[in-house]
Amino acid sequence: MTARRIIPCLDVRDGRVVKGVRFEGHVDMGDAADLAARYRDEGADELVFYDITASPEGRTLDYGWVRDIARLLDIPFSVAGGIRSVEQAGRCLDHGADKVSINSPALERPELIAEMAGRFGAQCVVVGVDSRRAGDDWFVHQYTGDPAASRGAGRRTLDWIVEAQALGAGEIVLNCMDEDGVRRGYDLAQLAAARSRLTIPLVASGGAGEAAHFRDVFQQADVSGALAASVFHTGSVGIGELKTFLDQAGVEVRL
Amino acid sequence: MTAVTVLAYGAGNVASVRFALERLGATVRLTDDPAGIAEAERLILPGVGAAGYAMARLSGLGLVEPIRAFSRPLLGVCLGQQLLFEASEEGQGVDMLGLLPGTVRRLEPGPGRPVPHMGWSRLSLTRPDPLLEGLEDGAWAYFVHSYACPDGAATLARADYGGPVPAVVRSANRWGCQFHPERSAAAGARILRNFLEIEP
Helix, strand or coil: CCCCEEEEEEEEECCEEEEEECCEEEEEEEEHHHHHHHHHHHCCCCEEEEECCHHHHCCCCCHHHHHHHHHHCCCCEEEECCCCCHHHHHHHHHCCCCEEEECHHHHHCCHHHHHHHHHHCHHHEEEEEEEEEECCEEEEEECCCCCCCCEEEEEEHHHHHHHHHHHCCCEEEEEECCCCCCCCCCCHHHHHHHHHHCCCCEEEECCCCCHHHHHHHHHHHCCCEEEECHHHHCCCCCHHHHHHHHHHCCCCCCC | CCEEEEECCCCCCHHHHHHHHHHCCCEEEEECCHHHHHHCCCEEECCCCCHHHHHHHHHHCCCHHHHHHCCCCEEEECHHHHHCEEEECCCCCEECCCCEEEEEEECCCECCECCCEEEEEECEECCCCHHHCCCCCCCEEEEEECEECCCCCCEEEEEECCCEEEEEEEECCEEEECCCHHHCHHHHHHHHHHHHHCCC
């Protein structure tokens, strides 16, 4: 079996890690490489780097920066931000990224998932999904990195993740926007619903505020990994203490 | 300084393998031609993605026979380990390098066991080997794969993922790692360092 993964997420703008509440009002959290090295040393299982302005601005991320991160890390990392072609994804992987995460471009053109999986294998292709509750269902949003561009994508979340898996996605990161940045815990109902529809790994995102939230999402939604940002950046949850807590709660983690 | 040659054939995680070797102080050469293989003191065959695509690349570059003939230390990583075997059932079936017997088969997902097998699993060591020197039984390694090699006499270490998953294999001077040593923190670095120290 695999250990449950603890995945700090670094939202990056111009080499700096930023964090907003519900995707708005960004605050500087420090240098991206410094934070990456810190999380590596504290026992993070994987890192995710989102260039949060790339997709809304119609550009892709900085490959030289991907290479610098790859040199630094001896744990896996994925990159995201404005990747909309097989060629761009290939350059990310060639510069040392382990996985490429696509979100809005996959919604614009779902065949991109199949093209990337066909060329690099499903294990390199992560589909990120920003999801928000409406009534008693959940719906996909896109261009969420920019409040002015953010909008509904006109798809049910549970339909889209199944379609993405069928097209060749190797992993889904489901970001529950209603909970993002507010630290009330992961959206267990939504994540459990998503888990039950997938055979590929599912990573939870959005809502972590304390160690118990990680325990709950692993035990109640059976996700493979839990992604969080602000609780790690501010130091309110330390990765080492979190993993000890999870181990004592009976959740298998890499110590 | 130890020299190591990494096959850069357009279907591999060359950069991350290269950076991991450089962190260990090795001199890394990249090659995609038979002459580069012939000159190599030791050779790493990386690989991610589809077996059919990788074999087509190796074949197109004229590298299949030079790899088969290479008798100094060789390490296949991830898909690179799978390529050492005879065949894979991936796609319509793929003939591979045939340096180890058996067929690579698809992992089937099950409850609590998504596929790809993606994440950190413990290594269970079957017998001592220079490549595993200093490694503790139960060490964590980072796996990402949807196909698994046949378990047999070549297996030096296994992971458990709904059944035994050969994690390290060896036949003569050819080794393979199903996981990514370049992304497996201290245990992975130790394995790469051990490989650099194996006498050609």
